[in-house]
Amino acid sequence: MADLDYPYLARLVQKTLQGNSNAFAELYAATYQRQYRLAYNYFHDPYVSQDTLKQLYILVLAHLDELKDPQLFIDWLDQINHQICQQISANVAAPKFHDIRAARLDVKNASILLSSILESCGYEANSMPLSAIDGFQAYRKENYILQKAILVIVIACLLLTPLLFVIPKVHVEEASRTNSQIFYRIGVHSLLRVKSVTATLGGTPLDVYETAFKVYTIAPEENGTVTATVTLENGQYVTRTIDVTAVDTTAPSIVSQEVIDSRLVLSLSDDGSGIDFEKIKAFSGGGSPVSMESFDEATGVVEFDNSKTPLELFIPDKAGNTTHTTVGAVSP
Incomplete structure (x- = not known):
């Protein structure tokens, strides 16, 4: 497909939400090369880029129900991938020399990653081989509708001085879980832009992902007390604690x-x-x-x-x- 077909992708998102692993395989086939190139531009390392790709699609599949408009799936995917790459790149140094041919992921390794992603999220294996549906081309640059909307909101907030003293309303709940992880959703309700969302477990920082507009996700891998802090642009903040007890860390x-x-x-x-x-x-x-x-x-x-x-x-x-x-x- 030379042009973007947002309605088609939106239908695939809806089918995936119904548990259709073949529909997710088509979404994956349409997007994985673009997402792999994005990760490779950060790390110039095919192995780190493949690990990043697996982490991205596991997170997306676990939180696909939070995507309010399925036609924005590509923009949402790019946003989460950028966040993952930025967090990993702080700890991973890119090699001095790299092979530009490695910026494209071969179908064999892509198929292995797809099977691992579906298994990690409890989905059935797709019945259609990736090689048969890998005909989608990389999608074009994301649009700027969301960015313009955010800019309008920021300008409006600056004009409304009383809002500078608003404290955010924060709601924390368990979002979903897989065999190996439990995900918590942090929802922020405020007219002001969120400056930062941080979380720690026993003093150790946790990765925080923005999975929807003012909706954030954390995935603690150990039991304990998680402390999450939401800070707005006006400096006001709210802290919530989560007692994590359901993570399986015990061997048979x-x-x-x-x-x-x-x-x-x-x-x-x-x-x-x-x-x-x-x-x-x-x-x-x-x-x-x-x-x-x-x-x-x-x-x-x-x-x-x-x-x-x-x-x-x-x-x-x-x-x-x-x-x-x-x-x-x-x-x-």
Whole structure:
């Protein structure tokens, strides 16, 4: 498509909100090259740029319902990507030399990223391969409607002196969660422009993303007390605290082990996101992979051939926490 087709993109946004992973794959195909180039211009590093691209689309997919006008999807996407790149570039130095050909992401790696994004957000894998829908061209420069609207608001506020003493109204709520993260939404209600929104967890700064007009998102990765401060252009500010208790930071545990009919039977438990049975790995003492005989997600029971013990086990949960342990030979 040589020209922007905003109505078509808007329909894809609506279908994605209904859980259609193929629709999201089309949105991704239409935009990922543009977003990858933007990130590459910051870092000149293909690996950092790919990590940035994954973080961008996970955040967008988790907060797509906050986009009030689906036809502004491209502008919204660019805005969030700029914020992510600016925050990461403060800690990542761009290499002195770089290959300009790396500014384009190949379809194979783009497909891998798409599958990882859908899995991280709990969506089904898309049934259409990315290579079949990767016909969209990079979209043109964003328009300036939102910027003009903000300029008009700023001028109006400067003319209304009493508003310089207005204190913002701030509302904090849980927005959504995935297997590995929980997102909190910070809504600001004020006629004045927001100067800054900051958040800390135990004194450590957290990344803050503007996901809609005067709506901000934070994603703490640990439990604790988050302190969020919203400051307006007039210097007035409001501070809110959030008690975070739902982040899964605990790895699975082995409750019991026994031998039944020459099979090593392990009973596993995880009180958080749940055990990812498909990704359990085991290795013999010689380092050779050992396959599970069976597993039961309902009871948390997995079985191995007892004759292959001792076993080195890697037991992950769905939030990415992994228990690494060695189980020795067990007598019947």
